[in-house]
Structures are given as structure tokens and as C-alpha cells.
Amino acid sequence: MERQTVHLAVYDTMADWEYGYAIAHIQSPEFQKVPGCYEVKTVGATLAPVTTKGGVRIVPDITLAQLVPESSALLILPGADSAATGGIADFAEMAARFLAAEKPVAAICGATAALAQQGLLDKRAHTSNAPEFLAMTGYQGSSRYVDQPAITDGNVITASGVAPIAFAAEIFRILDLYxxxxxxxxxxxxxxxxxxxxxxxxxxxxxxxxxxx
Structure with a gap:
């Protein structure tokens, strides 16, 4: 069996609590339909170390330039201090490439604003921290906002920053993990x-x- 790769975007001030449940269980073969079918690799803008919100230092496995959507099972985008103000725009652009290749993307907290800024939520049901949080991006998808912790529409998962468990559950479903x-x-x-x-x-x-x- 060839293992598939789930890619976790990493950048400074990324919120440690938002992706932990998802990647810990993706990496744990217990209870999975096909144990060990996925691995997690980190993706940085460069190979320079990043420091999370909690002060954890992470050295990316690969760079964005090396990431090929067709070779990935999923791209996970955590929130970060600058995520809602253009700080992860290059990762949101990669998310657009993933969706064009019919590959799923999962975004939580500020990363949902980054997707909104790319126009990726205009025609999809989605959620975030609050409607007002996304409204500041000027996006055109406010009528598709759903007030719930996490939601999947097609290949896009979105979640509130205080809903890491619901976020993980949506990721497990889209990967058919359990x-x-x-x-x-x-x-x-x-x-x-x-x-x-x-x-x-x-x-x-x-x-x-x-x-x-």
C-alpha cells in the first residue's frame, strides 16, 4: 500500500491548538479503516524554521514551490496572527491550485479569511469565527455563511478557531479515515x-x- 500525504501549512504564529487533533489522529493507525494509510508533511514558504503561537519551532519538510497538489491528499491551513490580513496569501493561492486540481483544502480560524480573500468561499457553504470576521475581507460569499463550528462543501472544509475537534472530524470524513x-x-x-x-x-x-x- 502506498501511503498518501496530508500537507500541513506551517508559518510563524500558527495556532497550535487548531490542527493538533487532526494531525495526531491522521498519524495514529489505531481505529483507521486502512491503518497507516496517511502521513503528514509540513510545508513552509521556505525551509527556514517557523515558530508557532505556542513557541514551538518547526522546520518545514518541503517548500510551497515544491508542493504539487496532485501528489497530495489534503492541504491543512491553520490560523495565525497575520492570516486574516494577507500574511498567508501565498498559501491561499496554493489552496486555489489544490481546488483547481480537485484536491481538498481545510482551513480554520484566520485561514478562512485568507480563502475568502482569494474568492474561494464566494460560492461555497462555509463558516469561520463569525460572519463579521469574514465580512472585513470584502468577499462576496456572505449569503453562504453557515453558523456552525465546522462545515464541508465539496472539497473545502472551514471551521471556527475554537472548534478544533469539529475541524478534525470533518477532515477525517473527507479522508475517509474511519x-x-x-x-x-x-x-x-x-x-x-x-x-x-x-x-x-x-x-x-x-x-x-x-x-x-
Missing amino acids: DESTLDAWWQLFAKQDPAGFYALMQDQEQAQEQAQ
Whole structure:
């Protein structure tokens, strides 16, 4: 089996909490339909280290110039201090290339504003931190705004910056990472903090192991 690559955009002041649930579980084979089918690689404007909002230093695996949409399973765009004011415009331009190649893009918090500035949300149902947050971009898609934590329309996932769990769940769906029952159990555990979700995950894993024997 050839592993597919999910690309995580990295830039200074990126919000650590917004992408953590998604990439941690993409990288963890437990409970996945096809364990280990994806890997995560980071993409920077250059190969120079970036520093996250939490002070974590990340050295990108590749540069934007090296990224080929057709070779990727998904591009994840976290928010950052300058994301809503043009600071990640080059990454939003790459997002447009991904969509032109019919490859999915997932944006959260300020990164949704970057997509709006590119006109990528004008004709798609989407969400963000608030309608007013996107209105400041001058985009034409306000009538398509949906007031919920995260949403997927076609190949575009958008989410509020305070909804990293819902963001991750939408990413798992678009990657077809889990069976629906497994995703329901994951949601029960992480979104609802219900321990019953953990036992449901364990049961799903046992059943998968039995079927594999």
C-alpha cells in the first residue's frame, strides 16, 4: 500500500491548538479503516524554521514551490496572527491550485479569511469565527455563511478557531479515515468527553482485529 500525504501549512504564529487533533489522529493507525494509510508533511514558504503561537519551532519538510497538489491528499491551513490580513496569501493561492486540481483544502480560524480573500468561499457553504470576521475581507460569499463550528462543501472544509475537534472530524470524513461508527465513538469521547466513547472505540478495534484474522 502506498501511503498518501496530508500537507500541513506551517508559518510563524500558527495556532497550535487548531490542527493538533487532526494531525495526531491522521498519524495514529489505531481505529483507521486502512491503518497507516496517511502521513503528514509540513510545508513552509521556505525551509527556514517557523515558530508557532505556542513557541514551538518547526522546520518545514518541503517548500510551497515544491508542493504539487496532485501528489497530495489534503492541504491543512491553520490560523495565525497575520492570516486574516494577507500574511498567508501565498498559501491561499496554493489552496486555489489544490481546488483547481480537485484536491481538498481545510482551513480554520484566520485561514478562512485568507480563502475568502482569494474568492474561494464566494460560492461555497462555509463558516469561520463569525460572519463579521469574514465580512472585513470584502468577499462576496456572505449569503453562504453557515453558523456552525465546522462545515464541508465539496472539497473545502472551514471551521471556527475554537472548534478544533469539529475541524478534525470533518477532515477525517473527507479522508475517509474511519468507519462512521468509529468516528461517532471518537466524537463521543473527544467532543462530548463521554468515557463511553473510549469503550466503543476499543470494541470497534477488537472487531476489526477479529475480521482481519
